[in-house]
Amino acid sequence: MKIFAYIYSDPLLEYSFDISTQNLDVDKLYHDMGERHQLETLLKDCQKNPPHYLGIRCLEELGDSWEEITKYWQQLTSLGILIILIESDDNREKLFKKKPLNIEINSSELQEKIQQNQYSLKLQKGQAINRIKALPPPGKAPYGYRRGKDRYIIDRSTSPVVKDFFEQFLLFGSLRGAVNYLEKRYGKKIAVSTGSRWLTNPVYRGDLAYQNNEIISDTHTPIISREEAAQIDRLLRRNRQLPSRTASAARSLAGLILCQNCQQPMTITQVTQRNKKETYLYIRPKNCPAKPQCKSIYYQDVLDKTIEYICQNFPQRVKNFNLNNLAIFKEEIQQKIQQKREIIEQINDLVTTEILDEQTAQIRQYKLKVEISQLRSKLEQLPPENLKNIADAVSLPRFWQDLSEAERRFYFREFIRQIQINQIDKNNWELEIIFIF
Incomplete structure (x- = not known):
């Protein structure tokens, strides 16, 4: 029995270029990234010496449109190839036990389902393009900002309210106290949960966070400094360890x-x-x-x-407390950040010389920027330098x-x-x- 497998990956949605196929027990694997050149090669090989089975992850990987999917499906099945659905951990024994896909390719119900999935993928691609370009995610800008052409812009009428909120929290370490202060000073009523989100929202620190929990640093003007953000994080970590309602208690020894x-x-x-x-x-x-x-x-x-x-x-x-070791650790992290920044510059040169295409370069730069943000987060969690x-x-x-x-x-x-x-x-x-x- 001869088994081929075909996997298609969209670099915008799966920008990890390492596809785990070591447990996929097939005779030959065809893998496309972005373009479907390998799919054409697969079709030519099948016409010369067709396998018994062809494994795919889903029908949508055979094309970007319903017409492309039906074209490749008909060409492959007309050669007597049985198409099965595979997973990355399938071994040969599992593959032989799988039932071939028995579908009515001309079914209007199947066509509607495929088109819905492709529309969803199209939306995800659009969001992914915005993400690798470090554009703000869809939706209303956070309070204190407004949307500009390609980034958040500070709203001069509301940003002082947010800035004052952070200053109150930094001064007294009390979330409820800062929330009450806004209402008394500005008549701005917010829930305690909203104030808690403000304190941890990367946007106010000049960063962007996306739904995949990845953060890109320095995308717009911040409302609070890095030092203030680090101090807020230390206070929040400390308050979480205290008994409830003692974080904003009137007495300084409460909860300790x-x-x-x-x-x-x-x-x-x-x-x-x-x-x-x-x-x-x-x-x-x-x-x-x-x-x-x-x-x-x-x-x-x-x-x-x-x-x-x-x-x-x-x-x-x-x-x-060994401040020298702390300084050495900080220096090591800063060196790693600098190295990644230099790689980003080198990628720009590779695009200029046409060694890398624009999209691949943007994806790589995006990953490096995420790694830089993670390293900066480690720096900010360390004790203050003025200890x-x-x-x-x-x-x-x-x-x-x-x-x-x-x-x-x-x-x-x-x-x-x-x-x-x-x-x-x-x-x-x-x-x-x-x-x-």
Whole structure:
């Protein structure tokens, strides 16, 4: 039994040029990319010495139109060849068990189905062309932008609202607080979920993201800088690790404290005395299982000891953190980015000398740009370069005294993973901080 296989790949939709056929047990494989030259070769070979079976992935691969598909189908089947549907993991035993396609090629129902599929492919190709040209995806431009001829353009009437939203989040680290600020300042009402999407939307960083989750960097003017975007990502990662509703809590220590004795998170409780205006804040374990239960601790005492611990220990922690290795890692990534940029320039030269056609060059450049965006994302996830300067600032007690609770909350969550309290006895306790770095 002789088995041939034919695979057609559209470079706009399948721009991975490596087709996995190592498990496809056939006598001869014909593979076209873009043009159907191999299909013509297949037809000529079949006329000389036809195989028993021809494997294809789908009927649409035989042509770009219904007329082309029926022409090749009739020419192949008239030679007595049985056409079967294949998959990339088919072995010879599976292929022999497959039933040949028994279809009515002149069926109006089949024609309608094929034409619908081809229309869908046409739309996908159009979107793919826009993607490799780094054009904005279809649909309305995000708030703060408007659509230009070939890119997003900053809308000067709405972009200040978006910019102010990001600045509020960076200042206080609270998503709900930033959302409420927009409503009070500008009368702009947005849902918290909308604000969350704004914070992670690549468009505001000057990038484009497509449905396949691939990102192209520097396609238009950003509203926030790369440094601000990296800081937002760090805050979001930190907030996701905190208990619900503590990310925007009024108190800076909310969500950070754990009782070492009972291993329960500690909550902040406000207590008032009858007929008195003074309020007292205490920290106590939530649902403490110990008997007797762990005691409450005065909030201000914990806050004071936290600041004292940071001033004494954080600078040494940063000093022990190997900033040289971090710099070397950053340099390696930057070198890879530069190498890929140089390859993009070389591709332009290959097009000029007609070694590469325009479409193949655009697809290759697109893949390189996606890889550059992925490398830049790794850079942005690293600790800030001014970590030593931050350590010098936070080691001064005066620095903390000048901050509000919301501002302290921001700094605590930049570098504190957890605050652990060990209650030695009824009146004595110790504090230990686990830093992120």
